[in-house]
Amino acid sequence: IPYLIQQNQSHSPIPLADICVSSPTGSGKTLTYVIPLLQCIRIIILLPVQDLAEQVYHVVNQIGHKLQLKTALLAGQQSFEDEQKILVKQQLNGSWTSSIDIIVCTPGRLVEHVSRTSGFSLIHLRYLVIDEADRIIDEFKQDWLNILDNAVGLPSPLKNNFQAYMLSQSSSNRKIYQKLLFSATLTHIPEILQQLNLFHLVLFSSSSTSIIMPSTLRENFIICSITYKPLIIAYLIQNQLHSERIMIFVHSKKDVDRLSSLRKLLLPDNIKVSHISRKLPSKKIQTRLNMFELGQIQILVCSDVLARGIDIPNIDCVILYDLPKNIRTYTHRIGRTARAGKFGRSITMVEKERLIIFRTTIKTYRRNKLKPLNIRRENFSFMLNDYQKASEIFS
Structure with missing residues (x-):
């Protein structure tokens, strides 16, 4: 658990304040909020994409089950109707009840249930965890938050007078839930964070x-x-x-397919190579991740669908085939290794014309320096003929 939270938060979230946590990848942010919050009920944990929501759900459900807490996953893995059956049940007298204590979901799916699921109520919501919060801010319009606020029972709109409303209410009458934001690359700029109506x-x-x-x-x-x-x-x-x-990260699905195919032709048969991209069905993604975790696949070529939050144990090395567009993407990609105190290595491929940009970015945002690796043409010249033949096949 990140030491900053461990020192300041041992039993429950800090009262009457919203919390933002920024700490290194692989440092245990998920457990940081799961363990204290499982002492409570009426919690929503929000993640930007389906795969991350499913991973967090398994963590929450595994621990919560031992405490007799019920967790629901609302992220599209099941049909909408099946999610509704898990979420609420109608009694003989026509009333609706729910036995769910914790919801793990994506913004879109949450809004859909608020709008379409009869009997689904959030008026007793106590905590909203926003994991990968910087991505939520960047990629989603915050309309989902207004819909959530309305479902909780807050006056609408609060966007321009949220602080005034909070200060005007006594603690006993205040209809508000506490927000907890987590990310390895969370901005410190108040104006951006305030898009989420923080108090x-x-x-x-x-x-x-x-x-x-x-x-x-x-890092090399x-x-x-x-x-x-x-x-x-x-x-x-x-x-x-x-x-x-x-793990080898590239920018696009086309690059994923091409590089994984080239690797199969250039590497010995005993080195198993596979690939994952955003367009691959969820079941196939999970199957390949399981094979990778078990050592049945040694090399996984992937797009940024696996760059954030996905926790795969014992990844020895991450190679960045393409230079990331920004420091946050760089941080999350290399953060797939050296997790939970284990050793790991990252290697970034930098084209000569982009070297100055890369060094400037690293110098601006990072304290530690990256060490160069010198690989000369003569080191791999014996592979040139095979590479030329492979390139002709995929050109």
Whole structure:
């Protein structure tokens, strides 16, 4: 559990204040809010995408079940009608009841149930956890929050006078729930955070300006030509990384398909390669993740669908085939390794013309320096003929 929260929050959330937590990837943010909140009921945990919601649901349900708490997942894994049956039940007298204590959901699915599920009430909501909060702010209009506020029973609209409303109500009459925001790359800019109508904001962060990564993470970068990127990765895997479990991040599905196919042609048959992209069905994604976790797949080529929040144990190395568009994407990608105190390594492929941008970004946001790896053409020249043949197949 992040030490800042461990020192300041041992039993329950801080009263009469909304909380923002920014701490390194893999430091245990999920357990930071799950363990204290399981002493309470009437909780919503909000995540930006289906896969992250499912992962958090399994954590919450595993612990909550032992405390006889019931958890519902509302993220589209089941049909809307099946979710409704889990969420509420109609009694013989026509009234509606719900035995659910904790809801794990995505914004869109939550709004859909508020609008369409008869008997679904949020008037007793006590806590709203917004995990990957920076992504929620960036990718979603905050209309879902207005709908949630209305469902809770808050006056509408509160957007321009939220603080005044809160201060005007006594603690016993205040119809409000407490918000807890979590992310490894959460902004510290009040104007952006205030989009979520925060009250008496309390910020826990491991740094006021820098983005901190785990001390167990070894970060490297390679200056290279775009032409030789696949060859350099093949050389690294066979000569330096050996049998390690590796994730390779690329920008698009097209790149995922092409690179994973090239790897199969350039690497020995005993090194199993697979790929995951956003368009892959959820069941196939989960199957490949399970195989990767069990060691049946050594190399997983993927898009940013796996860059945030997904917790896969014992990933030895993360390779960034494409330079991320910003420091947050970089942080979340390399954060798939060196989790929960374990050692890990990241290698970023940097094209010569983008080296200055990369170094400037790292210097601005990071305290620690990245060490370069020198891979020369002669190191992988023996693979050039195979690479040329493979390139012709996929050109």
